[in-house]
Amino acid sequence: MVDASTSAHGDLKLSHLTKSFGDFKAVDDLSLTIPEGSFFALLGPSGCGKTTTLRMIAGLEEPTSGTMHVGNTDITDMRPYRRPVNTVFQNYALFPHLSIFENVAFGLRRRGIKDVKAQVDKVLELVELPHLAERKPTQLSGGQQQRIAVARAIVNRPALLLLDEPLGALDLKLRRQMQIELKWIQTEIGLTFVHVTHDQEEAMTMADTIAVMNEGRIEQMGSPADLYDNPKTAFVANFLGQSNLIKGAIESNGADSLLVNLFGQKVALPRSRSAAKDSSILVGIRPEKFRIQPEGKEMSGNILTGGVISDVSYIGVSTQYQVEMPWGQELIVFEQNDDGVPPLDKGDKVKLSWEPIFTFGLDGSQDANAGSKLIADEEE
C-alpha cells in the first residue's frame, strides 16, 4: 500500500494558502517554506489559524486557494492517506474501541506491515508507557493519552510530523522531559516537525525557526534569537517575551544612529535596528536590558529620568519593578539579584539607563499594546 507519493520528501512549501469559512478568513494568503529536517514552530494566540493551517497540510481541510508542495510533489489535492504526513491532534483523537497497542500500530498495519510488535513496543518505551499497551484510551489520564497520540504518529516516521499543541496537557516537569524527547527524536530520525504551541518558551527552546501568527497571517518568521532581538512589529515584540514600547519622534537621522525624542528626553538607537517608516517611532527596550538606579547617581548610555517605582516583585533570581514615567506609562524592569536583596522600594525616585545597541525601533503608527493583552488573557 506504500506508494511513491507517501515516500515523497523535501522542503514543505506553502504558497498563498488561504482558508475562508464564509466571509471569515481563518488563514490569509500564507506563504512559507519549511526546510526538510527542521524543527518549525507556529506560535500565536488562540484562534489565529494554527490548527486550520495544520489541517490543510494534513489534507483534512481543503484550502480555499493556494498550493502545497513537499519537495517537488504537489500535495494540494492529495487524499490525506497518501500524504507523507502524520498529525498529533490537539484533542488526541485516539480510537476508543482499540487498545493502546492497536492505536499505535494502526498506521503501520494500514501500510501493510505485518510485524508491528517490535516497533510499537519501542515507541511505547520512548513515551514511557509500555505497561499501558493493553488498556483502552478512556482508561488513561489526559497526559498519558497525549503521549500515546505522539507515539501513534512518530511510529510511522513520516517525512513531516504535524504536532498541534502536543504537550498542552502535561505538567511542567513531564513537559520539559517530552520536549527533550521530541527534539531528540526529531534530530535522530531527521524528521521535519511543524509544532504548534501557545507556549513561547517551548517554541524558543525547541525550534530552529519560529513563525509568529496573528489573525491568519504570519507576522514574522525567524530564528528564536532573531525574533526576540529584532521584532519587526509591536505584536511580535509583546507576544514573544515582554517589551517596553515607548512612543517617540525621530529628531535627527545620523549615518548609523537615530536620535529620538521620548516625551522630551533624548535617546539614541542604531539606524540598522529601526523599522520606522517616517518620523513617528515606537522605541523598544526589553525589561532585562534596563539598569535601574536611584535618582542622582551617574549613569551612561541612554537615560530616562523622572521614574517612580510603583510596584516591586521579588521573583527569586530577579526582581521585577514597575516604574511609572512622567508621561504616565508604566515600564517594566528586570534586575538580576546579585546580592539577593531588592535595593529599591516602592515610591523611590529612579532613573533608567541602557546601552543604545539594545534598542529597537518599530513603525510608530501601530498600537503599542498589540499582542500583550492576549498573553495576559491566556495566563488567567
Next chain:
Amino acid sequence: MKQATRWFSKNLIRIYAGLGFTYLFIPVLYTFAFSFNDYRKSNLAWRGFTLNNWKNPCGAPDICNALGNSLKIGLIATTIATILGTLIALALGRYAFKGRTFVNLLIFLPMATPELVLGASLLTMFLNFGFNPGFLTIVIAHVMFCISFVVVTVKARIASLDPRLEQAAMDLYADERETFRRVTLPLLAPGIAGAALLAFSLSFDDFIITNFNSGNVNTFPKFVYISAERGLPAQANVIGSSMFFIALIIVLLGQVVQRKRKVS
C-alpha cells in the same frame, strides 16, 4: 427526626419503584403463570397446574407454522431494514446535499402515519401492481416501517461520533474503505445492533399492517388475534413467555459484555 425523614424518603423511592415494576410486570407474570394452566377450550380460568404446554409448544394447530413465519419475516426484514437504514443514516448524518432537511422529514413520516392507513394503502398498492398478498408483501411492508426506526437510531449514534476519529484514521494511511471498516463501523456497531433489535421486535410484533398484506400466510400475532375469539391456547403463553425470557437474556448478556470490556 432527620434520620426518620431520610429513612422514609429512601424507602418511599423503593415503594414507588416496587409499585411501578409490579404495574409493568403483572401482565408478563400473568402470561407466564397461565402457560402452566391445564386449559380446555379457553385459557381464561385457572384449571390446575401442568407442564404439558411447555413439553409440547406446537400442540395447538398452526401455532408453530405462524411462529416460524414471524421469525423468518422478522429476520429477513430486520437484515434488509438495518442495512438500508444504516446507509441512509450515514448519508443523512455525514453528507450535506440538497434536500437533506426534506429527506430527514420524510423519514419520520412512516412513524407518524397511523398503521391502519399504512396497511390499507400498502394493500391497495400491491393489488394495483398485481402482487398477491403473501410472504413477500409482508416482508416489503415490514422493511418499510422498520427503516425509519433504524435511521433514527443509527443517526443519533452518528451524531455523537467525533469526525476527527475518522480524520485521524485517514491521516494514518487508511483509505475511505479501511476507515469505514476499522473505525466508523466498529464505533457505530452498538447503535446498529440496537436498531436491529428494535426492528426485529417491531416486525415480530406487528399485527395491523401484516393483517392487511398477508393474504393467507399466518403470523404469530395474527394467530393470537384470530384464536383469541375462539379461545387462546396456552401454547401461545408458552411462546410469549419464551420470547420475553430470550429478550431478557440478550439484554443481560449485553450488560455483562459491556462491563467486561470496561474492566479489562
